[in-house]
Amino acid sequence: MGNNNGYLPLFETKSSRRPFLIKLYVLTISVAICMIWVYRVRYLPVEGVLERWAWIGMFFAELWFSFYWFITHLVRWNPIFRYTFKDRLSQRYEKDLPRVDIFVCTADPEMEPPIMVINTVLSMMAYDYPPEKLSVYLSDDGVSELTFYAMLEASRFSKYWLPFCKKFNVEPRSPEAYFQIEPLDDPVKTKEWLFIKKLYGDMKNRIEVTSKQGQVPEKIRKEHKGFSEWDFVSSRHDHQTIVQILIDGRDPLAMDNEGQRLPTLVYLSREKRPQYPHNFKAGAMNALIRVSSRISNGPIIMNVDCDMHSNNSSSLRDALCFFMDEEKGHEIGYVQYPQSMMKVKKNDLYGNSLNVIFKMEFPGIDANGGPMYIGTGCFHRRVNLCERKH
Known part of the structure; x- marks a missing residue:
């Protein structure tokens, strides 16, 4: 949809395809609630103190439920859905795409x-995005040399994993999730699939064996100077800042096994002292903002929890369609993605998939100013987090 000047937006917003059914449902329940109120008022107990207190308690409980129900469905009254045009983004901005910094905590x-x-880190590194403009930072508040060792292994494995993902358009790009899927009957892909799976299996075994031992063997510690930082760590609550650039994407020699550039990969464990509050994840995010500003300083920041992985390698470009739209982009401060749960049982008795929240609540709230920030899977403008005054 364009205007008279030939402008084509990078995203469009549409209302729900079934607004009538949603509103009919809300109106029907509203009538039923009003009938309950009428019933309560008409049948007020005349005798008995206990009966009157029971009536008052039930009536106020029903009033509270009704208030909650009306507020909830007022939000759901007119849900909207947004659709992006990544092809238009590529046509206009492929050579001018902004740097993106991804924070994993x-x-x-x-x-x-x-x-x-x-x-999680590998799935972020494998985004469908120019690698020289992509940086992945891990904040380790546990200041664990085991986690640092795993990051070192990941930096080496990425030289094979990233070109494999791009060559065969792999989805999802988390090795653990991907290798649960059997390869297709393509002999070339099957051969490479088996090779990469063996590399991943060997790496996974080394990491798990080291984790069970509880410490990194001296032989491995000699492989990277970064391990020497742990000689000065008193405890996880009392230590200096540790910053290690495992892959420097600014270096033209940082390449994968097929000669393509690699994204930047950084390990960070911020300074902690017992006498100062560290503010948990918020403190970690603040430290990541400061450190990344000195290394890559990407204008777009994504934060994600370490137990999440990207199941869509194009989601980064989807987010940029909102930020870079010429007419509406300046109105958007952050883009929040819903979570997609894996291995949820068919009946989902406990609502672990959060379908109501992500399929009903979020589109409804989006129509009333924008979705909530849920702490993970969110793209932000750096300027909104640390510079712009509101």
Whole structure:
């Protein structure tokens, strides 16, 4: 859809295809609630103190439920959905795409195993995006040399994993999730699939064996000077800042095994002292903003939890369609993606897939000013986080 000047937007917004059904449902329940109120008022207990208190309690409970229900469905009254045009983005801005810094946060190598963390990191490194404009930062609040070792292994494995993803258009780009899918009957792909799977299996085994030992062997510590930082760490709550650039994307010699540029990969464990509050994840994000500003300083920032991985390698370009739209882009401060749960049982008795939240609440809230920030899977403008005054 364009205007008289021939402008074609990078995204469009559409209302729900079934607004009538949604509104009919809301109106029907509203009538039923009003009938309950009428019933309560008409049948007020005349005798008995206990009966009157029971009536008052039930009536106020129903009023509170009704208020909550009306507020909830007022938000859902007119949900909207947004659609992007990545082809238009590529045609206009492929050579001028902005730098993007991705922040991955972890805090405990036992609760968040290093092999899980690097699967998230690798899926971010493998985005369909110019690698020289992509930087991935890991914030390790657990200051674990096991996590650093896993990152070192991931930096080496990425030289094979990234070209494999691009060559065969792999989805999802988390190795652990991808290798649960059997390869197609393509002999070339099957051969490379088996080779990459073996590399991943060997790496996974080394990381898990080292994690079970609880420390990195001296032989491995000699492979990278960064391990010497842990000689000065008193505890996870009392240590200096550790910053290690494992892959420097600014270096033209940082290439994969097919001679293509690699994205920047940085390990960070911020300084902590017992006498100062560290503010948990918010503190980690602040530290990542400061460190990344001195290395890559991407105008777009994405943050993601370490137990998430990207299931769509084009999602970064989707987000940029909102930020870079010539007419509406300046109105958007952040783009929030919903979460997609894996291995949810068919009946989903406990609502683990969060379908109501992500398929009903988010589109409804988006029509009323924008979705909530849920702490992960969100793209931000750097200027909104640290420079612009509101």
